[in-house]
Amino acid sequence: MDKMIKSKRSIYNNIIRSKDLLFALAMRDVKARYQLTILGLYWAIINPLVMALIMGFVFENVFRASGIEGIPYIVFLFTALTFWNLFSNSVGSASTSLTGQASLLSKQYFPRIIIPTATVLARLVDLCFSMIPVALLLYIYKVNININAWMLLLILIIHIIFTLGFSYLVSALNVLYRDVSQVTGLLLMLWMYLSPIFYSISQVPEEFRIYFKYNAIGQIVDMERNLLLTGQAPSGSDILSAMIISLGVFIFGYIVFKKIEPLIAEVL
Amino acid sequence: MLLDVVNVSKKFILHECRGDRFSNLITSIIQAKKFKKDRQFWALKDVNITLEQGKSLGIIGKNGSGKSTLLKIINGTMLPTTGFININGTKSALIELGAGFNPDFPGRDNVFLSGMIMGMSKKEINQRFDEIIDFAEIKEFIDIPVKYYSSGMQARLGFSVAIAVKPDMLIVDEVLAVGDANFKEKCKNKIAKLQKEGVSILFVSHDVSEVSNICQEAVWLEKGEIMQYGPTDEVVRAYKEFINQSA
Numbered sequence: 027m028d029k030m031i032k033s034k035r036s037i038y039n040n041i042i043r044s045k046d047l048l049f050a051l052a053m054r055d056v057k058a059r060y061q062l063t064i065l066g067l068y069w070a071i072i073n074p075l076v077m078a079l080i081m082g083f084v085f086e087n088v089f090r091a092s093g094i095e096g097i098p099y100i101v102f103l104f105t106a107l108t109f110w111n112l113f114s115n116s117v118g119s120a121s122t123s124l125t126g127q128a129s130l131l132s133k134q135y136f137p138r139i140i141i142p143t144a145t146v147l148a149r150l151v152d153l154c155f156s157m158i159p160v161a162l163l164l165y166i167y168k169v170n171i172n173i174n175a176w177m178l179l180l181i182l183i184i185h186i187i188f189t190l191g192f193s194y195l196v197s198a199l200n201v202l203y204r205d206v207s208q209v210t211g212l213l214l215m216l217w218m219y220l221s222p223i224f225y226s227i228s229q230v231p232e233e234f235r236i237y238f239k240y241n242a243i244g245q246i247v248d249m250e251r252n253l254l255l256t257g258q259a260p261s262g263s264d265i266l267s268a269m270i271i272s273l274g275v276f277i278f279g280y281i282v283f284k285k286i287e288p289l290i291a292e293v294l
Numbered sequence: 295m296l297l298d299v300v301n302v303s304k305k306f307i308l309h310e311c312r313g314d315r316f317s318n319l320i321t322s323i324i325q326a327k328k329f330k331k332d333r334q335f336w337a338l339k340d341v342n343i344t345l346e347q348g349k350s351l352g353i354i355g356k357n358g359s360g361k362s363t364l365l366k367i368i369n370g371t372m373l374p375t376t377g378f379i380n381i382n383g384t385k386s387a388l389i390e391l392g393a394g395f396n397p398d399f400p401g402r403d404n405v406f407l408s409g410m411i412m413g414m415s416k417k418e419i420n421q422r423f424d425e426i427i428d429f430a431e432i433k434e435f436i437d438i439p440v441k442y443y444s445s446g447m448q449a450r451l452g453f454s455v456a457i458a459v460k461p462d463m464l465i466v467d468e469v470l471a472v473g474d475a476n477f478k479e480k481c482k483n484k485i486a487k488l489q490k491e492g493v494s495i496l497f498v499s500h501d502v503s504e505v506s507n508i509c510q511e512a513v514w515l516e517k518g519e520i521m522q523y524g525p526t527d528e529v530v531r532a533y534k535e536f537i538n539q540s541a
Contacts, residue, residue: 050407134411292306
């Protein structure tokens with residue numbers, strides 16, 4: 027009896043500790059990026075803003091790109107890019123998260139999955155900061171936020187589930203083969219151009235549109251942008267298919283991670 | 295029993311290099327050759343150890359005898375190939391003191407992060423914070439980035455955090471070899487004090503006299519197998535004879 031109480035308490039304690047460690051690692055990640063810089067956290071705002079200004083100029087004035095009717099192209103682009111970056115930067119930094127922290131891993135056993143999870147959490151904090159320039163642009167270009175924008179939270183949860191699954195996958199695989207992080211960088215760039223970020227799905231020729239249905243993260247970013255800028259609610263079937271694919275990716279990534287986890291100490 | 299190591303064996307698969315497996319696969323497909331078999335290596339063979347709460351165990355043996363592998367398995371960072379271990383209590387490890395500190399962050403942040411990695415909650419670290427920096431003697435430097443610490447200061451802080459866990463079993467891997475004489479003395483005294491309070495020490499060292507000082511029991515490992523296991527004096531005597539003979 028005594029022992030049962032003890033083990034119940036220790037499970038509870040373990041969860042508390044894991045939670046504390048998760049947040050501490052995420053905070054350290056966020057802080058470490060800006061620790062030795064003068065402008066500090068402002069870089070989280072300046073970087074994407076400069077990127078968007080340049081891309082916005084080139085695509086709008088040189089390539090004559092257009093987004094949604096009535097929305098300035100730079101707002102259209104920057105919004106999607108901000109949401110895309112949550113996925114892209116998470117996966118990018120998760121790919122080297124385990125291999126970069128070998129000395130932490132040798133100390134003590136703790137659930138290794140905390141490490142890529144913390145990276146994603148840190149990028150989520152980045153997203154919060156980069157919502158500031160998004161809000162700024164919306165204000166400058168007088169884009170009104172529709173009442174439907176609350177649904178963004180639901181889509182964002184699906185977005186995070188997809189991102190976590192993919193991050194688990196690449197972080198674990200990179201332990202076995204360091205080529206994975208190189209491939210990931212290339213893949214993410216291709217993926218970005220094949221996702222509705224510089225254009226909207228409605229601009230894609232009819233015959234290709236079917237392929238965009240399978241690109242769950244592209245769909246998710248498109249839904250998020252539409253919700254924020256026009257308030258156009260996604261269809262139930264779109265949400266459902268994004269949710270099913272995301273859960274599938276999450277479960278697959280988790281299983282692969284758990285399979286590779288025991289090898290980490292031997293390989294690193 | 296505090297610690298049970300039951301029939302533990304550990305097999306390593308040696309790749310010539312990381313890409314080997316993959317390129318082997320490719321070339322074997324192209325040239326229709328047989329898949330080159332990986333070399334195997336047993337680092338531990340059928341190791342059995344039991345340790346009572348309050349008793350201390352030394353692990354001795356030459357380089358490559360499997361000491362570190364056994365330690366990693368007991369510490370939980372590595373899984374055995376066969377067999378299992380059972381620990382009834384908390385453990386903490388003095389391994390590579392100060393490694394894992396982030397040099398750009400102040401001591402305070404590093405205490406919290408490494409404390410959490412060692413298994414404490416934020417609340418527990420807050421409660422024990424003064425104790426930690428008192429023992430490490432770095433009170434006035436706690437808000438300075440760790441990169442400006444001397445290696446001795448880093449080791450002291452690492453030691454301090456590890457014992458703040460208040461473990462039932464403390465795993466010590468050669469760490470007493472680092473740091474200045476004062477610090478070594480302080481660590482030894484602290485370890486002796488912890489032993490009196492009922493903490494078990496699992497001690498790995500080349501230094502046989504240290505093991506005799508600290509441990510009641512000892513295990514002598516040779517090529518992954520237990521050569522002798524029993525009271526420290528006997529095991530140490532046999533080990534010394536063996537070394538002298540082979541020298």
